[in-house]
Amino acid sequence: MTAANGTGRARTLVVAATIVSxxxxxxxxxxxxxxxxxxxxxxxxxxxxxxxxDGDLILPKNFEKWxxxxxxxxxxxxxxxxxxxxxxxxxxxQPWAYEEYQKTxxxxxxxxxxxELQLTIPGQNPDGSRTEPxxxxxxxxKLNGADVTVKDSKRYADTGGWGYYNFNHSEPKAPTAxxxxxxxxxxxxxxxxxxxxxxxxxxxxxxx
Amino acid sequence: MTAANGTGRARTLVVAATIVSxxxxxxxxxxxxxxxxxxxxxxxxxxxxxxxxDGDLILPKNFEKWxxxxxxxxxxxxxxxxxxxxxxxxxxxQPWAYEEYQKTxxxxxxxxxxxELQLTIPGQNPDGSRTEPxxxxxxxxKLNGADVTVKDSKRYADTGGWGYYNFNHSEPKAPTAxxxxxxxxxxxxxxxxxxxxxxxxxxxxxxx
Numbered sequence: 001m002t003a004a005n006g007t008g009r010a011r012t013l014v015v016a017a018t019i020v021s022x023x024x025x026x027x028x029x030x031x032x033x034x035x036x037x038x039x040x041x042x043x044x045x046x047x048x049x050x051x052x053x054d055g056d057l058i059l060p061k062n063f064e065k066w067x068x069x070x071x072x073x074x075x076x077x078x079x080x081x082x083x084x085x086x087x088x089x090x091x092x093x094q095p096w097a098y099e100e101y102q103k104t105x106x107x108x109x110x111x112x113x114x115x116e117l118q119l120t121i122p123g124q125n126p127d128g129s130r131t132e133p134x135x136x137x138x139x140x141x142k143l144n145g146a147d148v149t150v151k152d153s154k155r156y157a158d159t160g161g162w163g164y165y166n167f168n169h170s171e172p173k174a175p176t177a178x179x180x181x182x183x184x185x186x187x188x189x190x191x192x193x194x195x196x197x198x199x200x201x202x203x204x205x206x207x208x
Numbered sequence: 209m210t211a212a213n214g215t216g217r218a219r220t221l222v223v224a225a226t227i228v229s230x231x232x233x234x235x236x237x238x239x240x241x242x243x244x245x246x247x248x249x250x251x252x253x254x255x256x257x258x259x260x261x262d263g264d265l266i267l268p269k270n271f272e273k274w275x276x277x278x279x280x281x282x283x284x285x286x287x288x289x290x291x292x293x294x295x296x297x298x299x300x301x302q303p304w305a306y307e308e309y310q311k312t313x314x315x316x317x318x319x320x321x322x323x324e325l326q327l328t329i330p331g332q333n334p335d336g337s338r339t340e341p342x343x344x345x346x347x348x349x350k351l352n353g354a355d356v357t358v359k360d361s362k363r364y365a366d367t368g369g370w371g372y373y374n375f376n377h378s379e380p381k382a383p384t385a386x387x388x389x390x391x392x393x394x395x396x397x398x399x400x401x402x403x404x405x406x407x408x409x410x411x412x413x414x415x416x
Contacts, residue, residue: 064413065303068276070326071296074343078335083343088279095273118278118412127286127335133400135282135291138346139410192341202347204326205272 046096048110049150056176057150057165063114066092069203073138075120077128085147086169087128088118088140091203105208107196111151117144117169145169147185148177149197159186162197254304256318257358264384265358265373271322274300277411281346283328285336293355294377295336296326296348299411313416315404319359325352325377353377355393356385357405367394370405 050058071090074083093101097111121141123130129137145168150156156163156179164185165177180186189197200206258266279298282291301309305319329349331338337345353376361369364387372393373385388394397405408414 065275065306067273068298068300070348071279071281071298072340072342072345072347073279073281074345078337078344083345085342087345089342090276090279092276098273121410129286132280133396134280134293134297136286137280137282137291137295139280140278140412143412188341202329204348204351 046110047094047112049112049152052176056178057148057163059146059167059173059175059177060112060114060148063092063112063116063146066114067095067098068092069098069206072199072202073120075128075138077123077126085115085117086144087120087138090116090118092116101206107151107198109151109153113149113198115147117146118142119144143171145171146173149185149189158182160190160197162186162189164189254318255302255320257320257360260384264386265356265371266384267354267375267381268320268322268356271300271320271324271354274322275303275306276300277306277414280407280410281328283336283346285331285334293323293325294352295328295346298324298326300324309414315359315406317359317361321357321406323355325354326350327352351379353379354381357393357397366390368398368405370394370397372397 047060047062049060052058069091071088072085073088074085076083076086079086092114094110094112097108100106100108101111118140119142120128120138121130122128123138125136130139132139145166148165148167150163150165151161152163153161159182164180166180166185167173167177186197189199193199194201194207198206255268255270257268260266277299279296280293281296282293284291284294300322302318302320305316308314308316309319326348327350328336328346329338330336331346333344338347340347353374356373356375358364358371358373359369360371364371367390372388374388374393375381375385394405397407401407402409402415406414
């Protein structure tokens with residue numbers, strides 16, 4: 001072995017070791033990034049509205065685990081036997097949108113307000129109420145469809161930045177829904193909802 | 209430079225490169241593990257009941273972002289002006305407990321059922337209802353304290369494995385609460401709640 005040969009082999013080995021280390025580090029960093037992204041997805045999944053190729057809204061997924069904000073109740077029996085929204089209106093929004101709203105006091109783009117309707121368990125009284133060990137009143141029963149609004153200032157410019165959808169007032173909920181014209185839903189929200197077309201007057205943790 | 213010197217330097221460089229790579233990889237793997245653990249904590253935080261040194265239950269944190277399961281409503285006006293539980297009973301449970309229940313059909317140890325009470329916005333009618341653009345009915349208003357149950361088969365063996373707590377029926381909620389004797393709360397749950405002292409008959413996504 002000559003000095004030149006020895007030095008050459010040393011350089012080759014060092015270069016090879018460096019390349020291998022580099023490849024391992026690249027692989028590890030990729031995995032690190034992927035794991036963080038996946039965990040982030042689980043923890044702070046930023047669920048956004050999803051649309052079909054035709055532009056219909058797809059029924060939002062896992063809404064029942066979102067942040068609940070309130071349940072106005074309009075019993076059928078107090079509304080001529082057929083309330084416009086029968087009967088409990090259980091309203092949810094995405095956790096990320098709730099967090100952002102609490103910080104900024106503004107509903108961020110992509111906010112979904114999901115109103116799941118739920119019938120009361122039929123009651124014995126003319127007002128539709130029933131008596132249970134906890135008292136006389138209204139008790140949630142069968143699910144009954146959903147109404148959904150989506151904040152997107154560009155897509156829904158003619159209804160104040162919110163799109164209005166109905167996924168049936170019965171079960172099962174429709175898998176997709178077409179946007180409603182302004183006079184079917186938006187006009188009433190625009191006229192009466194306290195803040196940015198949302199009924200914050202009924203959702204105490206949003207009423208600020 | 210001799211062949212022996214060249215080979216020696218090459219070995220030294222390869223060993224050094226290997227050690228440095230090893231240290232970097234160790235550091236990166238440590239970071240990977242720490243980041244995963246932190247993200248896991250955010251995403252699937254397993255909130256468990258917390259107690260004072262005296263054994264009182266500490267008001268659960270962030271319950272308002274847990275999974276909502278239903279809102280029985282017993283209006284004061286339908287209950288002689290003073291319902292036992294005035295008035296909306298908004299019930300939440302920890303996300304991890306909800307997930308486990310959905311898989312096993314059993315409330316796991318450490319489950320907290322958090323019932324936040326909420327008054328209705330005062331109505332114009334004798335039944336306490338009011339008329340809003342969505343119809344005649346009951347609309348959620350001021351928060352009004354909370355009742356909480358905790359599943360712990362050992363700690364609460366004499367009340368069927370659940371402990372019963374009241375954090376006021378007014379605001380602010382008490383910061384801590386003492387466990388209630390069986391005859392104040394537990395007996396009624398034991399006698400009337402459909403499943404394991406929980407009123408699953410009113411919480412449709414738990415009623416299976």
